[in-house]
Amino acid sequence: MxxxxxxxxxxxxxxxxxxxxxxxxxxxxxxxxxxxxxxxxxxxxxxxxxxxxxxxxxxxxxxxxxxxxxxxxxxxxxxxxxxxLREDLVRSSYASCSIELLDSFTPDGEPNIDLYYLLGKMLSRVSASDNLSIVMRHYELHLLAMVGFRPELEFCLGDNKPIQPENQYFDALAGGVLCPNCGVGRRNILPVSVDALKLMRFLQRNKYSSVKNLSVRSRILAEIENVQLHYISVQLERQLKSVDFLDRVRRLNNVSFDNITRAVGAVNGFDQ
Incomplete structure (x- = not known):
């Protein structure tokens, strides 16, 4: 054409x-x-x-x-x-991750106005927010939904029953959560705690305005980062290069999950 x-x-x-x-x-x-x-x-x-x-x-x-x-x-x-984003290496690294993620899931010449404005908002949020891990996890889930890779977090992929408030499994290849009965004994799946799954569901369901001030325990943030990045790498069949660089930058700058979240809410307050 x-x-x-x-x-x-x-x-x-x-x-x-x-x-x-x-x-x-x-x-x-x-x-x-x-x-x-x-x-x-x-x-x-x-x-x-x-x-x-x-x-x-x-x-x-x-x-x-x-x-x-x-x-x-x-x-x-x-x-x-x-x-x-040019004056702060940590923010620049988060911006690089968000751009590589979008670039990896979008072919050339295919219009998607929602993705364009999602990225613009993401860059603004990374520029201004101190809650960068929440910003990134929220962005990942909503971008995945826009490009047709929305992970299933509400129903078990094995028996199609609603997920109950207990520890579950996540099957990245299948694209979502498995209940304890369906997940036990399966290979290449990750355990996911009830609190991590609550947070992922909350981020997936809600607009940024409802999640931007969440304060979450560092253990839960690390867990959902591991689950979501594993899911992304399985769908892309490769790891994002910018993620390794971000990890190095956070270590060099001593930026822990505890330092980039604010004490406004708590993960235990999420509705399932």
Whole structure:
């Protein structure tokens, strides 16, 4: 299918790489055209008018003109620079994880306006929140739902009965929870505690405004991170590279789960 000759659109810069002497090849997420690749000619020159408007994570208004093989960015104006993501390595690492996750689950050229705005909100939240683990786990669950990989947390995948308030199992390959009767003896499944499952269900069911101030025990946060990242890696058939980098950054910065949550609520207060 022939590309539209000229596009004026909002974009979020997902990736960039050096291209030629002064250019960059960018992967952009757009609301109405999905992911597109485009050349930003001369953007590495300090005198370029596009310099500072097309950095990683930035949301910008751009004019794309169809070239021989790729779009060419002829104009760019910053809408939101998300400056905190460049000034704080921990926040930048969370932003990198959120972008890699979206990039991994979305093909080029497939529009999804909801995903575009989800990522924009995610970058704003990572820029401002001190509850970064909750922000990330909430984002993962809602992105997975949007791309068709919503994990089943309400009913047992083995007997289709409602999950009861007790420790369960999680089968990443099957895509959800197994009750103790169906999960016992199965291979390649993870145990999941009742409190961790309560939190995952609460995050999956609710908008960000209802979860942003939750305070959760570090053990539970670590558990749901392990379960959700395992599920993601099984669906992608690979691990996210940015997760290892985030782990190293958190260790270097001594950022524990206890330090990035606020004492506002408690996991035991979640409804099942």
């Amino acid at each position: 022939a590309r539209t000759r000229t596009i004026r659109t909002e974009t979020i810069v997902l990736r960039h790489q050096v291209f030629g002497e002064a250019d960059r090849l960018l992967t952009l997420l757009t609301p109405n055209h999905g992911k597109v690749r485009a050349i930003a000619k001369g953007v590495r020159r300090p005198s370029s008018r596009k310099t500072g408007h097309l950095d990683l994570y930035m949301r910008s208004d751009v004019l794309l003109v169809s070239g021989r093989n790729l779009y060419v960015i002829t104009q760019a104006q910053t809408i939101d620079a998300y400056r905190q």
